[in-house]
Amino acid sequence: MSEQPEIRTLGALRASGHVLRGLRDELRENLLAALADGVDPWAGLHGFQHTVIPQLERALIAGHDVVLLGERGQGKTRLLRTLVSLLDEWSPEIAGSELHEHPFDPITGASRRRVAEEGDDMPVAWRHRSERYVEKLSTPDTSVADVIGDVDPMRVAEGRRLSDPETIHYGLVPRGNRGIVALNELPDLAERIQVALLNVMEERDIQIRGYVIRLPLDVLVVASANPEDYTNRGRIITPLKDRFGAEIRTHYPLDLADELAVIRQEANLTAEVPDAVLEILARFTRELRESPAINQASGVSARFAIAGAETVAAAARRRSALHPADAAVARLVDLETAADVLRGKLEFEPGEEGREAEILEHLLRVATVETVREHFRGLDFGALVEAFDGQRTIVTGDHVTADDFLASLPELTDPDLYDEIAERLSATEPGARAAAIELALEGLFLARRLSKDRDAGATVYG
Structure with a gap:
């Protein structure tokens, strides 16, 4: 791991010539650069070189969310975790931001106020790529609050109105902003939880207890699942399957x-x-x-x-x-x-x-x-x-x-x-x-x- 950059303020970041890239652009450009340089970004994955990996690379270049389908023990989770290597090693964020917002692109009201009030003196923090990958093992007891968020009663008790977006405690997906969110065993999520993901993956809206908060989340959702003809615990609902741009079948080693x-x-x-x-x-x-x-x-x-x-x-x-x-x-x-x-x-x-x-x-x-x-x-x-x-x-x-x-x-x-x-x-x-x-x-x-x-x-x- 290299040392994180010394830049600590928004003004210094602007002066450095730093360019804002969306997550999908970042993954695409880093992958294409690795392929052009002859670097294998998929070290440690055996048997997928001519089947699964080319499909995954095409999906990432296209900017698609991805679901991997395959029987147990085929390396689905390992493959998803390898995606971290395609992220920039260090990425700037607004210091203290709950959603890890980029200093050039604040998306919450609180962060926009900070940028307006503090200007070039606003503190900047750096986030390592290993922190930009979050993984959730889907279980039947997972709630909407875990994945999307819920109203935080402590914030309401502080005197905020229920209609104030800042009363919301964000869940796993919003906190994965500008990163990769992996959902293992996706069919195990209750259907109502899967429904909650629909807007996040398409319209980037978050709906919590009747509030619609438009947050342009920059997140790549990847998932793994056993084929539906095997698991009796649940299924991926049809609208959610349609949101994934790529469905890739994994397999056991062929050789x-x-x-x-x-x-x-x-x-x-x-x-x-x-x-x-x-x-x-x-x-x-x-x-x-x-x-x-x-x-x-x-x-x-x-x-x-x-x-x-x-x-x-x-x-x-x-x-x-x-x-x-x-x-x-x-x-x-x-x-x-x-x-x-x-x-x-x-x-x-x-x-x-x-x-x-x-x-x-x-x-x-x-x-x-x-x-x-x-x-x-x-x-x-x-x-x-x-x-x-x-x-x-x-x-x-x-x-x-x-x-x-x-x-x-x-x-x-x-x-x-x-x-x-x-x-x-x-x-x-x-x-x-x-x-x-x-x-x-x-x-x-x-x-x-x-x-x-x-x-x-x-x-x-x-």
Whole structure:
């Protein structure tokens, strides 16, 4: 953050050559300048580059209010918050102004009087762009007073008449003047509250308890909502939908690389998680989104994979705490235990009661097979299969350390095979090598070349 300007009076602001820009002009010009300079204003957003972001950029250039429609966990809120980066870093306002009015454009009676009385000596304050974004989670108990405003009884008690506009305590939208107002989960707002937004978004009038106050509010209203065929909590009323200039559909990442990028960016990992384990989680999430057993209208949030990665890392950290000599590195056995914890994040179709665990296990196996094929394609595992003579077994589990697991591996007729397996996954440390070999064993089991049994938290390959 740079230092705010030193200008402190209206006269100094005029002398500096400062030019008043409307909010939409500010967003448009800053966006166009960023695009011309090759600067990406949407850092941290993955999978939207060729779909959602071009639509949003066109809407901002056109000066439209925007509503984002999409299932949960598609990054709608994150996208809205990124709009802040398109605002000027510092913006002047009349010091003490309730509605953050620009010194060159006062819109309330009180501010106009101050400009007339104080002239060039009127104090000017500076507002950082982070303060020009306000966000409201729409809830059924939200009132008109919260969003638009209401008569303030304390101001009436001071002796003002009820008809005096200065008796009004302004709500969220007027206080967001010269900024961005974001309404999350817009259909959850009661219809009477949505009606109160109509004039604000079109005519810029505020109606409070019978008073009509014409305030040329300079505000961009953006909103997010789940598709109406999913949410039963409410709807966006038709006149309000018509006020939004752009309705943009979001989506989950279309490419595996974008899915992985979201997990790596958002997950707070307490231990090392190899890329192959994260890839299985990403593929698992994508399989769930295509499964007819899962309610796709509800969606499978990106938070599912993020929480999965954090749970797998936590399992590795727990094992390291129980066995201090073992480095905290996640392995396939940690992934299997995480699936049960994540079940509550999914909504199954009504006919799937009692089969939830079976469905999750099947789809996790599918994701594992795809990952094995991707990384071990063309590798001959014959020597590893031959090492199991009908008597030999290998035991692993969330209580088995990486060193113990590696020490239990049989000698192979191809002594380089273990190194080749590790090399395919760029595994050099013992924990990562153990994770790579566990993945190979699981792949052989899923290919029906090895057997696998679970007993008291242990997994036995043979």
